[in-house]
Amino acid sequence: MEQQLSFASMLMNFSGFNGSSKSAEAKCVERERQTLLNFKQGLIDASGMLSSWRDDDNNKDCCKWKGIECNNKTGHIDMLDLRGSEKHYLTGAINLTSLIDLQNMEHLDLSSNYDSSEMQIPEHIGSFKNLRYLNLSYIGLSGRIPYELGNLSKLEYLDLKANFLDGAIPSQLGNLTTLRYLDLSYNSEIEGQIPYQFRNLSQLQYLDLEGTYLSGAIPFKIGNLPILHTLMLGQDLDVKSMDTAWLSSLYSLTHLGLDSINNLGSSQHLLLTISKFFPNLRELSLTDRSFIVSSTSTVNSSSSLDTLHLSFNLLKSSVIFHWLFNFTNLRRLHLVANLLEGSIPDGFGKIMNYLEDLVISSNRLQGEIPASLGNICTLQRLYLKKNNLSGEISSLIKKFSWCNKTGMLPNLSNLDLSFNRLTGEIPKSIGLLYELESLHLEENYLEGDIIESHLTNLTKLEELDLTGNLLSLKFGNTWVPSFQLYVLGLASCKLGPSFPSWIQTQSHLQFLDISDAGIDDFVPDWFWNKLQSIYAMNMSYNNLKGTIPNLPIKLTMNYEISVFLNSNQLEGEIPTFLSQVSILDLSENKISDLNAFFCGKGATANMLILDLSSNQIMGKLPDCWEHHNSLKVLDLSNNRLSGKIPESMDTLVNLKSLVLRNNSLIGELPLTLKNCTSLVTFDCSCTSLLFEANSSLGSFKE
Template sequence: MTSFEGTSIFTSKLQNLYLRNCSLRDDNFVISAITVANSSSSLASLDLSSNLLKSPSIFDCLFNSTTNLRTLQLYDNMLEGPIPDGFGKVMNSLEVLYLSHNKLQGEIPSFFGNICTLRTLYLSNNKLSGEISSLFQNSSWCNRHVFQYLDLSLNNFTGTLPKSIGLLSELLMLSLDGNHLEGDVTESHLSNFSKLEELSLSNNSLSLKLVPDWVPPFQLFYLGLRSCKLGPTFPSWLQTQRSLTYLNISDTRLNGSVPEWFWNNLQNMEILDMSHNNLTGPIFNLQPRLLFGPLIFLNSNQFEGIVPSFLLQASFLLLNENKFSYLPSFCEQRRATFVMILDLSNNAIEGQLPDCWNSVHNLRILDLSRNELSGKIPESMGSLVHLNALVLRNNNLMGEFPSTLKNFSYLVVLDVRGNILSGSIPSWIGESMNKLVILNMQQNNFSGSIPNDLCNLKHLQLLDLSWNMLSKGIPTCLKDLTAMSEQGFSGNTMLHYAVSVKGYMFLDMDVYTLNIIWRWKGVEHEFKIRRPSLKSIDLSSNSLTGEIPKEIGYLVGLISLNLSRNNLSGKIPSEMGNLSFLESLDLSRNHISGEIPFSLSEIDFLGILNLSHNSLSGRIPSGRHFETFDVSSFEGNVGLCGEQLNKTCPGDGNQTTIKPHEHGTFNDNEDSVFYEAFYMSMGIGYFIGFWGLLGPILLWRSWRNYYIIFVNKLINYIYAWFW
C-alpha cells in the first residue's frame, strides 16, 4: 500500500495522529501516510516517536505538505544529519517540538527563536555541537513571552553560557547537563527566571559564582549541579529553596560542615545527592520528617560521629566511605521501614550489630563491610526476608551462622569474607538460598567438610571458601552448579538499581551498583556487580584431601579455578581440558602426582598456570602456547622435565639442553642453522621467506620447539630492555 488518498481515516477533519512505537521504518508507506495526513488542514498533532525512522526524507515530507502542526514528536528514532532549516521556514504554527534521542548532528540553528509560537523545544541526547551562544545569534526571540521548556542536554555544545539566555524570562525548565560548557554562571544569568522550576547544569565545567546574600527569584523543585564548581563553602542561597524534591550537588568541591537549616528543609525531598565532596563533621540529630522516603546519597565525604536516626527514613541511604563511628539502634525507628538499601561500608563503626532488624524488614541490600564491627551476627537479622545482598566482609564478627538466616530465600550475594566466623558451613545455605550468585566466605575459621548441599546452588557463579580450615574431599557433585557450565551471565537478578521518581529518569546521577572485592589472577580487584560474567571457584589454603574430582570438567564456563595450598593427591584429571574458557588455574602446593595431561595445553585462554610444588613427573606438554609458561609454573616438581625447566627428558636421544651464550647466541649448531634460515627468510620477503620457513617448522617438531623458544626469549629481551 503506497497511497492513502481516499482512505476514510485521513479526512479533512483529522486533528491528531499517533503512531508511537509502531516499528515504523523509512519507506513509501510511512511517507505516504505523513503526506496525506499533513494535507489535512486541521491536523494539529503528529506523534511518530519511538520508531525506527532514520532518513531526512521524513523532514522533507513534512515541509512539502501543507501543515498547521502545533505539536510534532519525533523523539527516540534514529534520525541523522543536521536539523533542517525547514522548521524555521514553514513550521509557523509549531508550539511543541520533540527531537530528543536521535542522531542529529551539526550546530544548533538560531531560527527557533523566530518561530513565534514555539514554547517547548527538546533536543537532548543527540550529537549536536558548536557554541551554545549560536542559538541566540541572529534571532529575534519573538517567542520569549511564551517559551517555557528548553532541553539541550547530552549533546556536545561548548563555550560559556551567554547572558542573553535571560531573555527567556518565562522559562519553567532549563536543562543543559552533559555538555562541554565552561566559564562562570552568576546571578546575572539567572535573575530573570522568576518562574523557573527545573534547572540542570550537571556534568559541565561551569563555576557558580553567586554572591553569598543572593536571593533567587525562583522556587525550584529540581536542581542538578553535579560536577560543577559550587564550593568551597556550602551555598547559603539554598536556604531559600523550600520546594526542592531533587537536589544533586555531588562532586562540586564543597568543604566544611553542612548547616542545621539544610537538614530541616528536607521534608519534601525525594532525591538528595551530596556525594563525592569533602563535607565534614557530625550530622545534627534532628527530627525532620522525610515525607517521601527519599534517596539520600552522602557517600564519599568526611562525615563522622553517630549515624543520625532521622536518615533511616530514607529508602536508599548511602553513607559509605565516611568516618561514621556508631550505628544507632533501629528499635525505635518506626519510619525505618522505608529503607531498601543501606550502605555503611568503609567507615569506622565499632561495637556489635544492633538487634532490631525486624524494624527494617524491607531491606534489599545491606552493606556494612570494612568497619570494626564485633560480636555475633544477631538472630533478628533473619527477619530481613526480602534481602538480595548481605555484605559483612572485613569486620571482626565471630561465632556461628545463626540458623534464622535460612529465611534469606531471595539472597543473591552473601559476602562474609575477612571475619572470625567459625563452625561448619551450614548445609541450609544450599537448601534455602537457592538464588545465590555470589558466595564469599574467605578468610574465616570455618571447619569441617564442604557440604554437598552447596551443589544445589544452580545460579552460583562466584564461590570462595579459601583460607579456612576445611577438610575432607572436594564434592563430586560440583558438576551440578549449572551456571558454571554455561558461558556469560547466568543469574536472574541484577544488583543494579536505576533511579526513577515520578516518571523522571535522572541521568546526572550514578545508579546504585553493589561492589564486591574478588581475588582475580592473583590480585584483589573491586568489581561492580550488574550482570556478573566472571565465574570462579577458590578453595585454596584449606586442608582438603583426596583427588581432584573429574566432574570439575563439566564446569565449562569456569574462568578461574584455584585449589592451591591443600593436601590434594592423585592425578590431574584429563577432563579439566574441557574448561575451554579457563584463564587462570592454580593447583600449586599440593601432593598431586602423575603426568600433566596434554589436554591442559589445548585451553586457548589459559594465561596463568601454577602447578608448582607438587609431585608431578614426566614431560611438560609442548602443545600450542604451553611453552610460554616460565619455570615458576612448574618448579618444585622433581620428576618434571622439558624445555620450560631447561631439563631434558629420558629418551630424548641426542637432544641437548639449550643454553645461551654470553652474547645471546646459542651453542647448538642446529640452532645456528635455524636462525640463519630465519633471518634469510626475513630478507627474501614476506610470502617467499615466511612460508618457506613456516613449512619446515610445522613439519619438523624440534625446529618448531626452537622457534617458539626463540620468540619467547625475544619477547623477554624486549621486555627487559623497555622495563
C-alpha cells in the first residue's frame, strides 16, 4: 500500500496535480456545477465530505468545493478527487454516468467509498478522452471491464483494485501505451489469460494482478515492460522456466509478488532467479503451498529488502527464523498461516531490530513471547494471534523496553495477541503504550480487574477486544474515556450488573459485543441510537429488561447489519426500526407482539434472517409479509401463535427455512406456499396444520 501511494503521488505531481494549489481565480462552468450537484443527489454523506457542495449564493463557484480543481483559464473541472478513508467515506449510488459532462476532466478518484447500487463501469467511460488518472478501487464495482477503457489514450494511472469485477481482461487495455500504473488485483472473478497485447505497455512501471483468477502462460518476453519496478502476479498463472529469462531482464524490479503461482515451489530455476534479485529487491511476496525453507536453504543476504511476505506456505520448522537473519534490515515481515512450530528464538528481536510490522498469526508457535521483541523500538504492528503462546502477560509487558527516553515501544499502534494461552493480570503499565490504536487480547486466560487507569492514557485507542477472558471491568458511572472506539469486544467479561453508562460517550462504535457480560438492568433509551452507526451488535446472554422503544431511527449503514439480543428478558413489541437490520435474533425473550414490527409504518425489506423463537408471542400470524420478501430464514417456534397461515406468506419467495413448530396453528397449508420455490426446510411439528396430497409439499422438504 505504501508503494502504491508513493507511486500515485509521484504520478500526480508529474501530471501537474497538486493538492495544495487552489484554483482561487477559476469560476466553474454552470453546466458542470449542475453535474456535480446531480452526482451528489444519489450519495449518502454521513461524514460530511461534501459539506461544501451547496447550491446557494455563497457557493456558486464549484472550483472552491472540496475535492474539485479547475483549469485557471477555462474554469473547466480538471480534477474530481473524493477518495474515502476508514472514517470518512460516501455511500449510496456512485453514478459515473451522471459525470458525462465533465469532458475536460484529467483526474478522477472515487476510491474507498461504498456503492450500494451494484454499479458497473459504464461503456461511455471511454468518452473521457482527457483522463490521465482513474482510481475506482474499493467501491464495489461489478460486471465486466468495458473495452472502451482502451480509448483513453492519455491514461497513465488505472486502479480498479478490490471490486467485484468479472470476466476477461479486455485486450484493448493494451492500447494504453502511456500507462505507467495498472492495478486489477483482488477481483476474484476476473478470469482468462493475461492479454498478450500487454506487451505494448512499454511505459508500465507498476502491474498488480494478484488475487484474480487468471490462468495460463505469462505472455511476456525479453524486452517487454522494460522499466517495470513492481510486478504482482497470482492464482493459477503457470510460471515456466522460460519466464525466468524475462524476469532476469527486469533490471528495475524492486517489488515482486508471486502468490499461488503454479509450480512456484518446485521451480528451483525460478527461485534461483529470484535469489539473484535479492540485492536489489525491496519487497518480495511468495505464497505457495509447496514453498518451503529447509536447514540447507541458502540465499544471498540482502540489505535492501524491507518487506517479505511468506504467508500461506508450508513453512514448519523454526529454521525459518534463522534463515531470516539474512535480511537484517527488514521493516515488514508476514508469516501468516504457515505450520510454524516451536518457539520464537530469544535473540530474534535483537537481530531484526528495524521491524515495523511483525505478523506471525495462525501458526503453531509455543512457549513464551521472547523479551527481545520488546527491544524493537521501531515496531508499529505486532500480530501473534492464533498460536499456542503462553506466559504471564504482566511479565511480557514489563519486558517492553523504554526507547531513548521517548516511551515504551513508542511507535506501537497495533497489538494483537488474541487466541493464545496467555495468563495472569493485565498490568497498568499497558497504559504506557501511548500510541496504541488497536488492542486485541481476546480468547486467552487473563483474569483480574480492569480499572480506569489501565486505559486513561490510551487516547488514540480505536479497537479494544478483551472477549473470552475472566476480566472484571470496574469503571465509575461518570467515567468519560479519553478515546473514541470503533470496535469494542467485552463478551464474557464482567461488566454488570448495571448497564455500562460509559458506552454513551462512544459516538463512533461500529462493532459492539457485550454478550454474556453479567448485565442485569434495563437498556437505556440513548443506547438504541447507537445502531445508526453499528454494523454488528451482540448483547445476548445477559438479563436485559424492559421494552425496546420505537424510535424514528434511520440506519445509515449500507451493508448487512447484525443484531443479537437473544437470551434476555426483553418484552413487548418489536419496534419497526429493527426491520432495517439484516440479521435479528431476539429468541428466548418475552416478546409478545409481532404486528407493529411486520405491518407497522416504516417496515422495510432489508431483513435476511429473523429468529423470534421461544418468546411469548400470541395471536395470529401477521398478514403483511410482502414487506419482508427478502427473508431467507424465519423461526417463530415455541410461541403461542394460533390461527391459520396467511396466504400473503407466498410473497416470501427467497425463504429457505421456515420453522413454526410448537405453536397452536391450525388449518390447511395455503396452496400459494408453492410460490416459495427456495424453501428447503419447513418445520411445523407439534402444530395442528393439515397437509393435503395436492398441497405444496412437493415444493420443499418437511
